[in-house]
Amino acid sequence: MTRLHVVHTTDYRYGAPVTVSYNEARVTPQTDAAQVVLETDLKISPHTTALSHYRDYWGAKVHTFDLHSRHERLTVTSQALVEVHRTEKQHAPEDLLDWDELTSEENVEEFSDFLPQSRLSEPGESLAGAAHGLAAGKSPHETARAILAWLREEMEYQPGTTAVHYNAETSFSERRGVCQDLSHVVIGALRAVSIPARYVSGYVHPNPEAEIGETVAGQSHAWLEWWDGRWHSWDPTNHKPAGDHHILVARGRDYADVTPFKGILSGGGPDTSLGVKVAITRQA
DSSP states (O other): OEEEEEEEEEEEEEEEEEEEEEEEEEEEOOOBTTEEEEEEEEEEESOOSOEEEEEOTTSOEEEEEEEOSOEEEEEEEEEEEEEEOOOOOOOOGGGSOOHHHHTSHHHHHHTTTTSSOOTTTOOHHHHHHHHHHHHTTOOHHHHHHHHHHHHHHHOEEOTTSOOTTOOHHHHHHHTEEOHHHHHHHHHHHHHHTTOOEEEEEEEEOSOTTOOTTOEEEOEEEEEEEEESSSEEEEBTTTTBOOOTTEEEEEEESSGGGTOSEEEEEEEOOTTOEEEEEEEEEEOO
16 A cells, blocks of 8 residues: 555646636546545635536546636646555456457447547557457457557557647657557557556556655556456556556546536637646655
8 A cells, every 4th residue: 555645736827818717627536446545635826716526527637717807817726635555456367358258249239439439549441450350269358458559569658749630640659659649549459459458547656765755756647447247457658567566546448538627718818838846745
């Protein structure tokens, strides 16, 4: 078990005054079987009394708020204290399905959200064809492992090379991308061979050797989960399952379902700048 305190600050500086805005934020970790959220806090500047929250279709906690006073800057600071005990458990062979079981009518219906390609996971012919080639003669679990091993060699993590609208096909054609691109590529390949896969967003503590009490610059992060009789996690940026240093915030079909912050506003101008800072402190 690892206890982590995370502070995520989003800072918009507008090029022109904003007179009204309607916003939603997905920045609060959620409790599940692998992590327990002990404390959370959300601060918004300028202050608003129109703050509420709900759970979206995928289970993420979404804060919504309105601002109706003139402002030139918006700062949203989320804090959370989370205990994480996320490990990749050893699977029993009887827990894993063959292709006939995986693609049964019952499973196709149950995982109908995570089987069709989404706009951002669309793999294109080259990636889909390679995935089908890797699946030949293998079980679903062996296929997933083969796809992960192959893409580890094919794709390169390279910050600053892509945009949020890139889909799996575009990222794969360039053979590089950031964590969300790598996740979309893997998800697109898995779905191409009928393996359910979902996108995960959250935070990662980048230094397992950090001392207790030491605050480090963390990262907003993305990884994925796939199902072959049970759910497995995989972080394609770090080439390993998500572990005790991964904090889950939201799941969905792709990045569009879990966008940390979005809204509509009146004003703002073209010269708006965005600053994002994540600080993580290991407490146990």
